[in-house]
Amino acid sequence: MPTRNEQGFTLLEVLIVLFILGMIAAMAWPALGILDDRAREELTRENMEVIRRAIVGDPDRFDADGRRIIGGYVGDMEKWPDLWEANADIKPDYAGPLPPPGPTWTFGYRPFGHFEGKKWKWDYPFRKLFDADDDHDHIGGLETENEGQPRGLWTQYLEEHPTSPPGEMEGAMWKGPYMLPPADEKPSDSQHWAKTDDEYDCYDGITGLEPKWNPAILEETWEDGDYNAALGEHYDEKESFRLLQTDGRLADGWGRALRFFITADQDRPGSTIFWIISEGPDREGTYPTKGTFAAGLWTIDPDDIMSKAYDEEDDYNKDNIVMKIYSHEWEAIFDEINEKKKMETETLFLRIKRAILGSSPGRMNDGFTGDVCGWPKLFRWEDNGTPANPNDDYWDDEDGIPVSYTKGQLRELWTRTPNSSDPGDNVAVPAWAHAGMGWRGEYLQTPWGINGEQYIRDAWDREVLFFKDNTNDAIMILSRGVDGKFDFYSTNAEKTEPVNFTEVIDIVVTPYDPNDAGGYNADNIVLIVRKSDWYPGFFTLNKFTVLNAILVTTKACLFYDDGNTDIKVAGTDGSMIDADGDLAVDDWELGAAPPPPYAFNYTDITVDKIKAGARYLVFWDDADGNDTINVGENQYTAIYNIITSNSMEPRDNITVDSSVDFSAAP
Template sequence: MQPATRTKKLKAESRKKRFSCLQPSAFSLQPSITRNQHGFTLLEVLIVLFILGMIALMAWPGLGILDDRERERLTREKMEVIRRAIVGDPDRFDADGRRIIGGYVGDMEKWPDLWEARTDIKPSDLLPDGSLPDPLPDPPWTFGYRSSGHFAGKKWVWNYPFRKLLDYADHRDHIGGLETENEGQPRGLWTQYLEEHPASPPGEMEDARWKGPYIVPPSDEKPSDSQHWAETDDEYANLEPKWNPVLLKETWEDGDYSPVDGALGEHYDEKESFRLLQTDGRLTDGWGRALRFFITADQDRPGSTIFWIISEGPDKKGTYPTKGTFAAGLWTVDPDDIMSKAYDETDEYNKDNIVMKIYSHEWEAVFKEINEKKEMETEALFLRIKRAILGSSPGGMNDGFTGDVCRWPRLFRWEDPAWDDEDGIPVSYTKGQIRELWTRTPNSSDPGDDVDEPAWAHAGIGWRGEYLQTPWGINGEQFVRDAWDREVLFFKDNANDAIMILSRGIDGKFDFYDTDTLPEGAPDGVNDYLEPASYTEAIDVTTYNPNDAGGYNADNIVLIVRKSDWYPGFFTLNRFTVNNAVSLTTKACLFYDDGSTDIRVANRGNPEDGNFAGGVWDVGSASPPPYAFNYTNITANKIKTGARYLVFWNDTDGDNVIDAGENQYSAIYNISTNNSMEPRNDITLDANVDFSAAP
């Protein structure tokens, strides 16, 4: 077959096939089934649909698209993270079965305060040049307590300093209070610098108990999500409620949900909607909006509180108590219109809210038990300190520091690289640590501050050993700590001859409310009497009030040790006799104070030296007066409590000092402030029998 003929034949067959599809038989409803043809079964269709659904489900979040159910789940996860940052893991318990409170509350033993940006100011309250009045009015009565900020370029920046939310007793916080609508955040969860005060930095801070951050500092991950509201200060100012410069008011009062003049009201607050999307330094929900926080009374448990975390859910709206109603330009106060009493979960705008409540009673009982134990531990520590200072005095034996060294322990302060007991003038410190209770060398840089050990020159008087267990720590960190791991404070009152020992207790605060002219710290309950460094100022412990108006001292643990607890002592020896005494050589010396002695000399001829005849030396009488020795609270010279030495010896070199090798006999008397033990038994010695060489 020729190629041309073959081509024509193929084209004819093709036309025949193409037109045959138009024949009625091609549209027949009768299935044309062959051995190699079949349709999808129902199971196969379902499997395909399932696979396609799974692919879509995985792709949807990858595109940044979440449904409300997923956002709710994410919100609850975020709330749980915040809860753990506040109170710790709920499943941790100590050996006694008590829940271990962690997080911020575990360290601070209180809720984190709520802070919001500086209060917004009405344009009519600004100065003519547009600047802020200084100081800002308080109460502000500007827009209530409404957070404020401004644009820096295209970025929204909060105005400083931050304001701590309070529950005002005069109920002026219709917004911006702890129990009313606010935009406060628990900043203490991630920063110690709460106020960020630009004029007096850093402003209010968390105290030394803070061990944070307890949560990752929040940042705005989607700064562009609010651009549809505003990108400039002017655009923000034109959001509702809008300021009317003629009427000098906004479209409606901030916090007014039902304006009587027919305005839209708080549920349509565009400015607030914009601010809630500014999440730099704000914890957010699954919809990318700032969470709401409240700290309210617990109406079921008087004295306890509730920490609220609220997401406004998918409708992004909520209705909150305002402590009253607004009409005719005035607020009518309703003190019961507060979160703890009036928050309505069934309100149209609250039904989809996601609410988490954390109850203070969950940790108050734990801390109460722990703090009671710490109080007892600190009180026991104070008793050990007291015993280290004055032994069992008054009444018992003074085997403490004052009984051995015959003076108060000095107060030392850390002056890098060593501890010192006085400033450069020099004047002794009235505040510091009583280091001599655990070391004979309290100042490693100055041997002149060493405490003497007992020696014959001052028999029975000197440092005998560690009176108080050496505190842990080195250098400036070695100080006595209470059960809260804070420095125990010591104050020396020279006028009243007393030492005050003070623990700041649970809250870590105290205040003397003193009126000294010397500089000291502001009476803020924390640093008073400590800062600035007026460490030599006169202390008057009588001004300390445990029931101070500020409440700083109510939980303090205080012990005052007075000199009258260990001085003066009582000692009466009616008579002593020494046989085989040597004229002008045999002597008796009572060491009644550090550096003070009372010496009797055989046959010296003074009235106090008694009688000497035939080697018998007799001083005092069985029925005095005269006394061999007599010390009371009214005698000119007074004796210190403790183990006082009365030494009889043969002073062969005549220097009135007991030297090694000289024969002696030491009588040791327990001197106390209790006069009921007097008089002492008469003593009779034989110099040839009872004396032995001094070591």
């Protein structure tokens, strides 16, 4: 009978089999969703890098000048994203309505939520974290333990206010989302803690997670933030439960919500640090609390904050994964960019000023006021009475009924038809009825945009604001600067937009304050254009002579203001003489050299005043005697540059010969 081969596996064969099984397990383990701590740490760092890029963009992008291009949220908003927590857990003994947000209740209470079925939902509205001036933010502050999230990375609707939606929102500079909204990939991973509201806390002192609410003494088992009490903070079951709720919360590789802080940079005064912290495999962390708690009272220590007192060697912090993003990395870049934008905006303001008054006051007023002899009117984009139909909206100047706009856009600087719906708002073009006066073309390049979006923009792409002071005859031009805010007459609550567009503006009674208490005006750019820059002008002509004039028919007309003329008549004004020696008393002379009398004299103290700009003095034969220069009537036009000083006065005496210099009016 044959014997069996009872030889076993060799050691090499066993090792090969174990190696193959290990390889299979290594491939199957992640596929089953089971990761070791090393893999979870790697995943956490990858998540943090995604968040960092959403905040400040790709670190490897540079502009033509070699400056790093700051992208993401900071690239658009030029600030860190704010941190937002869910609505505070107000205890049931709190009498009356909720108090105003502040240290009395927003600090010291945890973010709260409730179950809908077996799914946890955060309570709205979210609240923005800030540093409390009285240092009572032992929890829930930017430099103390909190559960805030940078919601602006994925949504513009930050507060999600349930009763007055949408609540606080990101501003117009927001171009997000900068990353996908976070979702809870394992909603069941917290069910061992609680699956119902009562299992979380029913406020009876018996049921629920620690720290329990004690209705007899109206206190919890321990104060949140107290790390010294036996079975205290690091046994906070409610917090452990909440940190596993990652719907709308950025998470680490262990499926727990990341911690975020915005702190001072102790090495660079004025700068800040944005912290991202994962509590690592032990799922615990110890954070400063601005003080200590004993015998039911807090002793405040303002130096007990993240930027000064976070202890990396604390037993609960040793395995934490920390990423810090420093504001100085982008502040210097933005300072340089914003300084350039400031200069561009200042240059724009000078162009606007020149469009209004040309080179006045020292030189020729070839701007709008010099041609039209008045301020450009303010227009606003108005609804045509059908809010549901935006296609019939239009620009209007209110026509002074009941009162003209004192805030708006100076559309007449680039178009003589500022209101396409009302030809009555058109600006007149030059004609003999008001010679030398009228709209001559674009004084300022037409802004880009159509309809209600066609307005002058500063270098930050915001609307330039114009304020008309009718009392003191001035226009104030304002850019809201870097922060986009200002405080001057009526604004919205955020100090970002003007309201009450017909309110009386008086920059003498209520002057613009660059050092306003709220600091909203600190970075504004402001230029005031006053009527005294272009009115009144000076014009003194001692004497003129018209050879071969016709008694009573030959006339001189000075157009000194729109709708106002100064007409002189041969023989009625001045004298008829023989100035050319032809033995005929047919030459008209008005004025004397030296005066008095003057042919024309306009100063800042005469009753009638002349507007700065190109003013026309027309000599003509008024054939029909209607004091109007008609087409075909013989005329000669002298153009004078009127400025707001008397440095050019008096002008040279003028002599014209009607038989030589006159030609038919076009």
